[in-house]
Amino acid sequence: MTPLLEVSDVVIRFPIHSRIAARLTGQPSSIEAVAGVSFTLEAGSTYALVGESGSGKTTLARAITGLVPIEGGQVDFAGRTISGLSEAALRGVRREIAMIFQDPIGSLSPRLSVRAILAEPFKVHGETADLDGKIARLLDDVGLSPHFAQRYPHQLSGGQARRVSIARALALRPKLVIADEPTAGLDVSIQGEMLNLMRDLQRKFGTTFLMITHNLNVVRHVADRMAVMYLGRIVEEGLTDDIFKAPRHRYTTALLSANLKAEPEAASYVIEAEGETPSLLNRPKGCEFHPRCLFKREVCRTAMPEEQMPSADHRFACHNPA
Template sequence: MTAPALGEPLLSVSGMVKHFPITRGILFRSRIGEVKAVDGVDFVLHKGETLGIVGESGCGKSTLAKLLMRLEEATAGTAVYDGRDIVAAKGGELRRLRREVQMVMQDPYTSLNPRMTVGDIIAEPLIIHGVGGDRDARVRELLDLVGLNPEHINRYPHQFSGGQRQRVGIARALALNPEIIICDEPVSALDVSIQAQVINLLEKLQAELGLSYIFIAHDLSVVRHICDRVAVMYLGRIVEIGSEDEIYQRATHPYTQALLSAVPVPDPDAREHRNVIRLTGDVPSPANPPSGCRFRTRCWKATDLCAQEDPPLIPREADPHPSACHFAAQAEHIID
């Protein structure tokens, strides 16, 4: 399997950093440290591409999404879209950028206002951005586009199932005709059968509307189904990035290999002969990450070099896709 042909670069993220201050005191607060939630992330999203971002809980995936949406202010870094830096944008320029970059939230139960009808929820972006025309007709069009009955425009969120609510969230994200949609674990709160329906809907919309996705998830099976490329995050940094084939068949970073070995296999015979990598120890605190390679405290390949030098995210001899490991090697753990 060859890597997919990529379109022109659409969003370029460089040196993205978000450090949350740790303070002490009540009346006179002093800064005693910082949580390094995102600590130097670089990637490029191409036109028409779905880029998956995976990793354990707490690795910085959702914080990265919020930085790209400017729901959090970055400590440092740039995110350039159409020649404009999202991180530095202000006022009207930021408002215009937000029409092009929208987000689907993780929890369909809390991301919709229970006091608003779905019609009002979907129409809200149109009102905020001053989009004229027949808004009611536009809302009905969006409901039909995501597979909901346009006649249910006056219903409230509690009258829909979880999967239907997430479709409402997707319709709201599409209201302003964005070019990029950031999906922050959009199916993690749904039943497995509903997950498949929502994933299929996202793929259909991408094909019809020419969308580009940043798809954040912890389920590697879901990511493999929808994503063209995959970036693996650990403790605020990307440790490996490559095409679906490169990551799932030829992973070179030990952390990626461990994640892949833990993916459930439906075949009982294959399960019995599978060598699962069991990581020891806890994930280090992002307030005090290890020196050198951040994964070295849990890595079976770690040496003194790993503690002394932080391995850059560059192509390795084992495989030409970027990996942040001094001792990168091809994986023996493959998901079929």
């Protein structure tokens, strides 16, 4: 397999204080939302970025599409470097990378019909020949009947709205689709329908998916590889099956054990992580997970753990792994 997307040592900072205010308050002038992240996405596969809100998943995804500037590192897509490209140059890239946003109704303009919403990507990229035929095919691809073209977003159920946003993302047959929490807030049955649909489309068109989620139950069933993020860094990365079978980083083990099962009483064995996620303004010294870790040692307070690779397909950074 060939890599479609290579993210190498990407750093993304957001300014929070002017330089003077930073000096006066003793706080840094910017926060590192993403602090040196690398991973590779194989063509035709599904990759999941997992982590709590604020761990930098969405920021990273937005940076890949060029919506957020990166401060360090490099993003390569289909054999060319796309980080640092001008807006004009990015336009060509953007037709190959589509996004599905978290809020399905909110991401569809309430004043446009489904037809107009689906026509937009074709118009932007000047492919207006046989527009109605293309729209009918798109609706068919996502399992909606042609009469949905006349509807407006408020006339759609949550599941139908997701199908329309998937159809829009697929309009220009992108190589990569970035799906930000594609099943958040969905009922289990409709969640299953969406994931099955994405898998069907992946088979049919060879689309590569980068999925951002905090739902581990979903990750286990759909992702080939996964990365666990904490405070803007990848703490563990590898094949999904390996990580679910034998998680090594203590944050991953806490995350997996906290994944509640619908089995009363049996559920109660949970390794709880202590306390709260620290602020990016005030990153802990040493291993950044140590203030919440039940397995910390002295070294965890002082030294940041090196990345270890137990196999070619698995890496993590922990002083006292499981």
